[in-house]
Amino acid sequence: MRCFAALDLPSPVRNHLIKVSAPLRDRYDIRWVAHEQLHLTLLFAGELPEENVEDLLDIVEDIALPPLSLALNGFGTFPPKGMPRVVWTGLAGDEALMGLQQELTERAEPLGVTHEKRGFKPHVTLGRVQGRFGLLALIDQLKELNEELNPKPFAPTALTLYRSTLTPRGPEYDVMLRRELD
Secondary structure, eight states, X not given: OEEXXXXXXXXXXXXXXXXXXXXXXXXXXXXXOOGGGOEEEEEEEEEOOHHHHHHHHHHHHHSOXXXXXXXXXXXXXXXSSSSOSEEEEEEEEOHHXXXXXXXXXXXXXXXXXXXXXTOOOOEEEEEEEOOOTTHHHHHHHHHHHGGGSOOOOBOOOEEEEEEEEEETTEEEEEEEEEEEOO
8 A cells, every 4th residue: 555644734724835936837837736736745655565554544643743844945846956856845843843753753663664865854745746848937936936935834734644546647645544733
């Protein structure tokens, strides 16, 4: 089963991201993530056997959840150099966010979850680039849109373990476990 643990974003933050990125939506060949699916991935577990998924559910259910503070922190693309494949917005987080992500990663490693070699860069994936036309203009336009991002701190709403099913229309996410945050 393909799954990941993520922090859910408050609706006003998701709405703001959709609004600010609106000028890009009809101009570029990008498969945009649906509004309700915008999230901050803390742990991508990939394909796990059923028994390991049960253990991961236990980890997500039992992990201590400190108060978290996030803030939108600029648009960008992956890879950072060359032709973009993913459009994202960065998130500034505090030490509690980094600690939570690290603890999830360490506790999931015995289940066969590989450690991300590039390090944790808090971000929300907004879309995946489908075509190459106009991508240099896209990078410039993302820099301009940074001015419109509201940097006001916010708290995520939940820690959720999602099942991810790949379809021709893009991934579909189903909630396996959700822990509301105060």
